[in-house]
Amino acid sequence: MKTGWIIEDQGNRKGLWVNESIFNVANGYLGVRGNYEEGYDGKEPTIRGTYINAFYDITPIQYGESAYAFPDTQQKLVNVIDVQDLHIRIGEESFSLFAGQVVSYRRWLNMKEGKYVRLVHWISPQGKELEIEFTRMASFTTLELFVMDVKITRINCDDEVTITSGMNGDISNYTNSNDPRVASDHAKLLHVVHTGVQDTCLQIVAETSRSRLRVAATTFHELTPCIEGRLIQTDTNLTKEYVFPKGKEVLRLTKYNVFTDTRRHEQPELCGLEIVKSVVSKGIKQIWKEQELYLEAFWAMANIEIQGDAPLQEGLRYNVYQLLQSVGKDKYSNIAAKGLSGEGYEGHYFWDTEIYILPFFILCQPELAKQLLRYRYTILGEAKIRAKELGHRKGAAYAWRTITGQECSAYFPAGTAQFHINGDIAYTYIQYYLATGDEAFIAEFGAEVVFETARTWIELGHFDDGVFKIDAVTGPDEYTAIVNNNYYTNVLAKYNMEWAVKWYRQLKSTHPEAWASLCNRIELTDEEIIIFEQAAAQMYLPFNDKLGIHEQDDSFLSKKVWDFENTPRANYPLLLNYHPLFIYRHQVLKQADTVLAHFLIEDGVSSDVLKSSYDYYEKITTHDSSLSSAIYSIMASKIGYADKAYSYFIETARMDLDNTHGNTKDGLHMANMGGTWMAVVYGFTGVRIKEDQLVLNPVLPKAWEGYKFSMQYRQAQITVEVNTNETVLMVDAVKPIVLEVKGKRFKIQTGKIRIAI
Template sequence: MSSINLWGYTEKNFQKEKYPLNETLFALGNGYIGTRGSFEEKSDFGGHDGTFINGFYDYYDLSYGEKYNGYPDRSHAMLNVTNGKKIDIYINNERFSLEKGTIKDYVREIDFKKGILTRRVTWISEKGDEILYESERLVSFYEKHLMISKIRITPLNFDGDIRVVSYLEGDVKNITKENDPRIGVEFHGDELKVLECKIDNNRGEIISKTKSSNLGLICLMANNIKCDDQYDSFYEQNDKSVSHVFNIKAEKNKVIDLEKYIVYKSYKNELNDNLYSEVIGIVEEAFTKKYDFYKQKQKEFIDDFWFNTDILIDGDDATQQGIRFNMFHLLQSVGRDSLTNISAKGLTGEGYEGHYFWDTEIYILPFFLYTNPDIAKQLVNYRYNLLDSARKRAKEMQYKKGALYPWRTINGEECSAYFPAGTAQYHINGDIAYTVCKYVEATNDEEFMVEKGAEILIETARLWLEIGHFNSKGEFHICCVTGPDEYTAIVNNNVYTNLMAANNLHNAYKAAMLLQKKYPAQYKKLIDKINIEESEIDNFEVAANEMYVPYDEHRKLYPQDDSFFDKPKWDFIDSEDKHPLLMHYHPLNIYRAQVCKQADLILAEFLLGGYFDREQKIRDYDYYEKITTHDSSLSTCIFSIMANELGLYDKAYDYFGDSVRTDIDNLHNNTSAGIHTANMAGAWMSIIYGFAGMRVEDGALRFSPHLPNQWNSYRFRVSFQRRIIEVCVTKNNTEFKILHGEPIMIYNEEKSIKVV
């Protein structure tokens, strides 16, 4: 029988060298609060404790040796905020710490069904005092501003003094810039200033304010101790921290319980009485309802999540654990208020500064769209809410019309200082437009298209007419762009970009025609708002139809861009131990060669598969596989999906194996900086789009299932057009069943069937 925990991740022996990694793996979050899986007690194992609020950031100035028009003046980064987790314990004046003493027994587990982190340690002090330490931690899905820690201390072989100190610490800092450009930020340590630190009505409170972004944060704690022993308690404070101290006359085998309620609430501009009262109300309600109430609500919320989302795999326990780990962390990381999104590292670490990228639209949003469409709607709403910022960015880049979404951002401002692998990735406009259409297609939410989606499509389409041009042959060209492959920058006619632009332009035209014919009042309102002529809308369709896509007739291959095949191939043998390449070579040396960081053309052939025939896909796959490093975690899942489509099943499973356990096995050796959210969603895509062969074409759901040799069966559910459909793939057949909603016609291996 397998020892793998199918519904959790367990650390059975403490390994201090893995402490920074495990801070990420054991992180908890609810889409608003995220906190790393650090111990409650002070520890010095080389990790970096952190608690983060989605969308809570500060600015820092960007410096350039030479600065030109359109370069962002400043960037912003997610802040490490007030630490509410810390609880120190002293056993007869000796601090409880796994750095010293003897660990007799140890287990730590994150439970995917309960949404709780637990730890159980039997520890013997250097003086010989033995305790059983047990802790539980949850970040509440029921009340998004609430985190709770519960600890239990049992003295096993002594009577004596036990001191428990529960802290709020406001003196917190982000990781500063390192040699790795993906980690660290140009902060100086004063970005989050403590305005007030006080004790009020048996609560500890810290109010902080950012240095530049004018965001504030209230953090409150309330502690509830339960024990039969005699104890006294009091508060201590200084300018940046407050602590609640409990001195207990402990007796052997008598249990000491402490429940700690921590509330975080961010605000803009100035704190007012109503907001402050709201925060007080949250902590008082939590103190009244107690931990077990929130523990039960946590389970109910997660039960609902797994009903829609779980993938049941028979025959591969490591994969079963890996995919659940990934889906659980995606749930913990995603903003659900249309004002926040999901960052490249979720809320588990400071890598990529907490920024949101195209990862959301192309990798992460499909996961939520087909499992939790209400969350998907909030993610597309987020892009609509930033449309004015995108218009402003287009003007900063000297474009007269349209909107240009930032490559990386939190609040809508462009944060990328390196334009060849940032601003030049104009495909983000096409990515967002693509996902708007996919959202409407999967939900039948035409109201969204009318009220918001059409405006996104049209404004992003206008940008293509600004940056592209018709040549003397009447072909529409887009020059000086970077596609998804960041090892090939500033090129002309990147195939992925051009095809996504054509898709954007065509769907903008369709959306305009829909409004014009079916919703004339809304159509007039929109064209008046954005000041667009019908001739410009007509040009969308012309540009889409005349979009130039390079093709090499001699090789019978699509070049990634105009000049790709003119370059020499990269020397993969010499660079075998130098990955990722960006950490070992100057960018120009990489740009001059045929080498891909990640799926680019192959991604286009997945997303816009109808443009390419099967034989073309086979030839392109064979060519590009040989020159792709997969230095990006966004790559192997796409190669897995396409390998499945092309019948390359062994390759498909190998690539999937790299994707599904990337973080849990630390395959890129950087998970300590945070999870890889896009890759996590990509693993889900590899099963649903890959093994199950799911596609949505012309509004119809299609499947072409394959059962990997390593599995006996697999079962999953998808939400589609107000229905929940269960799919079960076995060695003998594939079964479809409606769990919620009306019967629907779908396609299985090109055969039309009615699912009831």
Template sequence: MKNNIIHDEWKIIEEGFNPENNRISESIFSIGNGKMGQRANFEEQYSDDSLQGTYIAGIYYPDKTRVGWWKNGYPEYVAKIINSANWIGIDIQIAGETLDLAKTKIEKFRRVLDMKTGVLSRNFVATMPGGQKVEVKSTRFVSIDDSEIGAIRYSVKALNFSGEITVTPYLDGDVKNEDANYDEKFWTEISKEIKAEEGYLTLETLKTRFQVTTGMWFSVLKNTNKVDGKPENAIREKYIGASQKIQVEKGDELTVEKLTATVSSLNHPKKQLVLQAKKAVKRAATAGFDKLFANHKNCWLKKWETSDIKIEGDIAAQQGIRYNIFQLNQTYTGEDERLNIGPKGFTGEKYGGVTYWDTEAYCLPFFMSTAPLEVAKNLLLYRHKHLSKAIENAKKLGFNCQAALYPMVTINGEECHNEWEITFEEIHRNGAIAYAIYNYINNTGDKEYLAPHGFEVLLAISRFWSQRVNWSAEKQKYVMLGVTGPNEYENNINNNFHTSYMAVWTLKYTLEVIDFLKKEFPFLFEELIKKWKFNEISETTVWKEIIENMYFPFDDENQVFLQQDGFKDKKLIPAAELPVKERPINQKWSWDRILRSCYIKQADTLQSIFWFEDDFSDDQIKRHFDFYEPLTVHESSLSPCVHSILAAKIGYEKKSYEMYLRTARLDLDNYNNDTDDGLHITSMGGTWMAFVMGFGGVRVKNNRLVFNPFLPKKWKAYSFRINFRDAHLEVKMERNGFTVVNHSNQKTSIQVWNKQADIEGNKHVKFKNSK
């Protein structure tokens, strides 16, 4: 499906229907509003290959782990944001035959996702087996203004016949997950009711006992006039529907407006769910489709005011960055600290819709810089809320003294990842959570978050690191054994540079935070010492010994830190020499072959260098990039963004642009041949970083926003918005200079190409291009 999407600045456009690409398109055209989301399944029937997906944030099922062996500490279940009731369904029958795009001749198929307004539309002409030709138009959205509401406008026009058309709007809760470990369905029915054009279906999850009520109201118009007659209602297990049969003449058009509500026990008492659904449906019906859409559209326009990025001269790059921003904004709104960001968001079943380290490493910067402060803060509070579970998780693995190991995968704080080499060994995730606290405070200046939330998390993580290392009598150094770094093509290795570096950095930063609290919050710090039984002298003495004596494997020949012990025992063959037919290796090679190869899935050693670039000289960064990037196959969606930023840092502008385009269009062009099971939402945060931190050169240093921008040769200009400590700035890079406009009343200080300036509220300043 490479380059199957038509390039457009604000729209994602698909011309023509190819069943082989259907699942890919279902992912690409997904819509959501932070509380729920949906793959771009058809309203009418489709009996060919499809992954139906409607997902509700926070509603999950603990699917019992399926493994052939068991080890202490192994998670008992895999948490999954499960497929929920299908609310978009509208069956169409023409002269008794069901409209099914797998069984009709399709002409003029066009699907469009308008990113500016958050609406999905589709139109096509289909010829039924009986020869009847119809034109279908559909428009739908999930409201970002009223997050419980979904709306559809669906029309069928008789092009060459007169006869009977039956329309059946319905709700169907008899759904399943393709990735169910034991092929079970996760929902049981609690209640259902339907009367005329209004109905409600309440379901409950097995085990977790979440309840969700889905409601609908609809009307049918014929050539803009409401159709008379009472619908014929249908009820069966987990299903309600209402059918209307309408006689049409050639040229007549029927329009169904279907307004739905989805409410859950996550936000309402179970006994009130049906009542709350009825209130939501009434809100929607009273407003009507057009008013609902107008409110929804206005909310999207406000989001774009603070998060849009504009590129002049490169439509493919422009479409890519807006698509990434659009998906981030419709996946997470930050209104609920119980929610987080799944790697696939609401677009597919892979990874279960649960939280990885991706949030802290790749998504937090976007929300810190484009949304209100509370949005990013809620991502940190999510982890603080789960601290007790992280301590329990570490205890299961043999750690004590309230040490914390945050889960690799979670929905409620418990570990629920089902691969041992990740569950037990990919512990660098602890460092990512610690770094997120630093990153948030460095960007926002909100140091009060440390007292007590940030400190409590840092203390527990530091206790973990101090117990996780071993003293090597042979090396006379502390070592980190049996780990998996970000490069998951290496398992159970010793002394992974990134993991060890994160451990040392976390200990250093926690010591700094302790000094800060003792100075600024002395009484609170005394309370925290008692609460956490913190023996400052004895514990920090151990930390300092580890900091001074951690072992990092180093290659004297190439003057680079090695990714882990024994990395050079492998034959180092550049990835560029791999035959095309063998790429991607994760789909073409055996796991044994991958583990014995030199190939790197994503930034590993370079991940540390990206986060802590000030610890390394430009020459050191260049040496490490030149050594590791040629060995990297970039088969993680999280890989290109980090390499793009580092390439920009060392002046590799061509490579920076190449990696940016790869991350920006990863899903639109199905680059890794895996878009069919959902989009790569968290890597989209990395795309934003690649643009702003790479091309814009944005950093925060010494409480000042710093820019070191450059303009790719293919572009005429670019601009982006960024929030920084109550100041809202718009920056524009052109061939002849760099302009910063302050759209707020807050005065702020910036640095551009080593030149410092203060910008008063509602003023601007321009810098001549030094390159």
């Protein structure tokens, strides 16, 4: 085994369903949870799930009391056809880890090969001994493909072995009415329209209830030795039973499963058959090889090597790998809050993508970053419609949570009120531009998004006595809602409008035709730009002189501080134990808010303020949101709190592997996973993408001997190596770039920079 590239089943997590999330196998299009092929004992809770990114149904939202422009339906990621079933019988006995004797059991994810393996040495109650090896893979090169492979070795016995391989279309989603973070209702979304056999392939076609999307699962079985199977067909299921005669040879079944859907494939049934044929003719070995090659290229850019801390190395790499597994690779999809690993947050896309996940893609996989940003452009039309519904005359109001752009949040104080998502999206377009210099993309997509979101601030805010104010919004911290002049929101709004002005003037000269066409299309005028400029310049940024910090919002610091001393550990997360009003009444944060603003936009904020702000807000932050620790780690690095930086980093790095938030069963915390990478690159290494240079301020955590990673900046490949003595930067660019390392500026095209630590 290659050290640090393997995630092993630790068996010590709470419940098998936690491991189902951790051992999910996905490729951004398709995701399958790490369920046992043969199932459990009927007592262990499970969420048996297969998901296709952005494949959704529509469910009604019920309100006790509704109000104008509350969304009346919601989109929901659908648990699709289950092809995982593989049941093994030896003689009359069924293989189960809950019967007989488990001599040895190992399960692991190999992140270099992109494969999941479960290896069991088992003795049946009647003493028959088997070694069984299950392998699974969701292909990164053929996104529709989920391939399974099982090898069975008979030890000290030669009995007949039966493998029953199933496809099940009678699937429901998971619900829990007591947890606001998962769906409470509407489990049955998918209905089978067809089961059948064509060209030796099994195929189930199913349709969603309201969105009327169709999915086809097409499966081909390859057997060694080659035998014929018996088909069992029902209205919703297809099963093949293969009976291997007595003997000693190794038995093997390879199950090629292809998922196609009407969002991407015009004729999913036909297309499914074609893809199956092509992958079968390629063969399993070749498929595995392609996967390895894909990952080799990926890791060449994305790998962070740490010397001196194996568990963290493992966590960090796992988190980055999950980002790759989750990222949508077409214009229909993005990264859901739980990736494709579970149903938590119903497969919706949030600001998490922009603020926590895109930084990795921008610096390591800019082509995928571009794809993610294009997704926001494709839903701009929906955001403009939503703005109108919300009473705005112009602009775009992006949905707080959505799949195809419509608002799916059923609780506006911590949903629609989080208008900052518009600033987050604009900010990230700008970051992408600063990192890549890709002005063509801005002219084509980015400027329009930034102009429309800038308009939203003008609609939301107003000039009052020489300052521009934005009332009745909720910032990132959901433990305070519907406030005036949230610092985070205002500072992002200011940035958003400043760049709208900048790009308006810049594109006018660099891309005059695109500029003119855009301005004409969205009726953008010089007058509006002047208003953006004024609003940005006069933006109100609440500041408390006594504490020397920016106030989270107008009234935050005058509230009562939460009584942490008398809050038992069991009462966290607070949202599950206190009424929102009780929480809103106090100075208490679910997650970084002003501190996050200081990370995103540091220019113009003195280091004293950064530090005071950190000190103040940290004391009252619960980190009940998984979006918090990474930011506190980064800002601790910035301020020089090395110990805090490291301990927050640890929290992020193994949050899901160690199920520290207790809800990993519902899926992995994708934003936090992006945050782990950020904590190294933006935190320990102090990377900041500025308007005309890349800034680095590397430090080495005490516990480490060194670390190394790569990134791409303005088409330059930069490798950063930090060890106990020095930082070494290797640059390979097509034209000179400017780096500022520990305060020193370098203009460099190719070569090394060495700076003492």
